[in-house]
Amino acid sequence: MSNLSLRGIVRDYGALRVIHGIDLDVSEGEFVVFVGPSGCGKSTLLRIIAGLDRPSGGDVLIDGIRVNDRSAAERGLAMVFQSYALYPHMTVRQNLAFGLENQRMARAEIDRRIADAARMLQIEHLLARKPGQLSGGQRQRVAIGRTVTREPGIFLFDEPLSNLDAELRVQMRVELSTLHKRLKATMIYVTHDQTEAMTMADRIVVLRAGRVEQAGPPLVLYNTPANRFVAGFIGSPRMNFLPAEIALDGQIAVTGLGAIALPGFAAAAGDAVTLGVRPEHFDFCDAGGLPGTVDLVEHMGGESYVYMTLGNGERITVRRPGQTGLRRGTAAKIAIVDAQAHLFRTQDGEVAVGRI
Numbered sequence: 001m002s003n004l005s006l007r008g009i010v011r012d013y014g015a016l017r018v019i020h021g022i023d024l025d026v027s028e029g030e031f032v033v034f035v036g037p038s039g040c041g042k043s044t045l046l047r048i049i050a051g052l053d054r055p056s057g058g059d060v061l062i063d064g065i066r067v068n069d070r071s072a073a074e075r076g077l078a079m080v081f082q083s084y085a086l087y088p089h090m091t092v093r094q095n096l097a098f099g100l101e102n103q104r105m106a107r108a109e110i111d112r113r114i115a116d117a118a119r120m121l122q123i124e125h126l127l128a129r130k131p132g133q134l135s136g137g138q139r140q141r142v143a144i145g146r147t148v149t150r151e152p153g154i155f156l157f158d159e160p161l162s163n164l165d166a167e168l169r170v171q172m173r174v175e176l177s178t179l180h181k182r183l184k185a186t187m188i189y190v191t192h193d194q195t196e197a198m199t200m201a202d203r204i205v206v207l208r209a210g211r212v213e214q215a216g217p218p219l220v221l222y223n224t225p226a227n228r229f230v231a232g233f234i235g236s237p238r239m240n241f242l243p244a245e246i247a248l249d250g251q252i253a254v255t256g257l258g259a260i261a262l263p264g265f266a267a268a269a270g271d272a273v274t275l276g277v278r279p280e281h282f283d284f285c286d287a288g289g290l291p292g293t294v295d296l297v298e299h300m301g302g303e304s305y306v307y308m309t310l311g312n313g314e315r316i317t318v319r320r321p322g323q324t325g326l327r328r329g330t331a332a333k334i335a336i337v338d339a340q341a342h343l344f345r346t347q348d349g350e351v352a353v354g355r356i
């Protein structure tokens with residue numbers, strides 16, 4: 001098991017800078033997830049860690065040793081990609097053994113490792129089959145098994161579940177988390193899916209356009225996002241945003257709608273802000289709330305998503321536990337629950353400036 005440090009990692013493609021100086025420390029045994037929209041540099045960063053790509057600047061350290069000049073094979077890492085390239089003409093057992101045989105490992109040790117990995121990933125009954133005789137989920141399990149048998153210092157995953165159907169993704173998420181706990185291994189996992197990040201990570205690193213927007217445990221990012229981007233990216237359905245302005249008398253004026261009390265928040269009157277409210281922090285009320293009309297209700301059974309247009313034309317989502325009798329076209333008023341809301345100041349790049 002290893003730790004990893006990135007120091008000022010930069011990557012340029014010609015004149016285009018895609019990674020803008022990333023510093024990060026991953027401790028031994030930590031499960032870190034890089035999350036961000038497509039094209040933000042997740043794969044590039046992972047490939048630089050793996051030694052499959054070279055940084056234009058900065059250092060990669062594994063266990064405190066600079067490995068920039070070491071090949072991928074010399075770094076003691078193992079990587080699983082979205083497209084799991086198994087050898088089609090080999091059995092599962094041969095696929096698992098191949099890399100180890102190339103290292104001239106003793107047969108007994110190879111067999112032990114395959115047996116351990118197969119048991120852990122529940123693919124023992126598949127060892128004699130060829131990849132063509134496996135389902136997508138089973139193939140992905142074999143690809144993960146191949147990294148497990150290598151007993152790497154760090155596991156690297158690049159969107160390994162993207163090709164699986166929804167149900168299998170949920171199942172594999174649980175299995176990967178279990179694998180991490182059992183192996184106590186250092187894992188770096190790349191995904192564009194915030195749900196995977198929330199459910200698996202010890203720590204999430206949110207990337208945007210080659211920069212770290214925020215890094216922290218899932219619920220810290222959820223409860224105290226550093227800026228509007230992180231607030232909108234983490235959480236599903238996503239946070240509602242309403243344009244507003246700080247009013248004179250300890251109140252915030254939501255543009256086109258009216259005022260909400262804003263106790264204990266220090267900002268200059270007149271500052272433009274965005275009010276951020278998670279769907280579960282809106283509730284319906286009889287009086288004093290913000291007025292709107294119901295556009296659509298999604299009944300999930302255990303909870304309901306109510307999509308509304310407010311009186312100022314802004315569209316929002318309200319998430320309520322249980323089942324609601326509200327229907328499309330109904331006029332309703334909403335209020336913020338337990339004063340749980342975020343403020344992002346427009347003038348300094350939508351940085352979070354407070355919670356109500």
Ligand SMILES: Nc1ncnc2c1ncn2[C@@H]1O[C@H](COP(=O)(O)OP(=O)(O)O)[C@@H](O)[C@H]1O
Pocket residue numbers: 013018036037038039040041042043044045
């Ligand atoms: N070989 C390349 N040449 C030029 N630009 C590239 C190359 N590889 C990646 N990029 C660019 O680098 C950025 C980051 O890409 P990537 O790391 O693949 O993003 P992600 O994995 O987050 O979707 C993108 O804008 C992409 O177009």
Ligand SMILES: [Mg+2]
Pocket residue numbers: 042043044
């Ligand atoms: Mg990618």
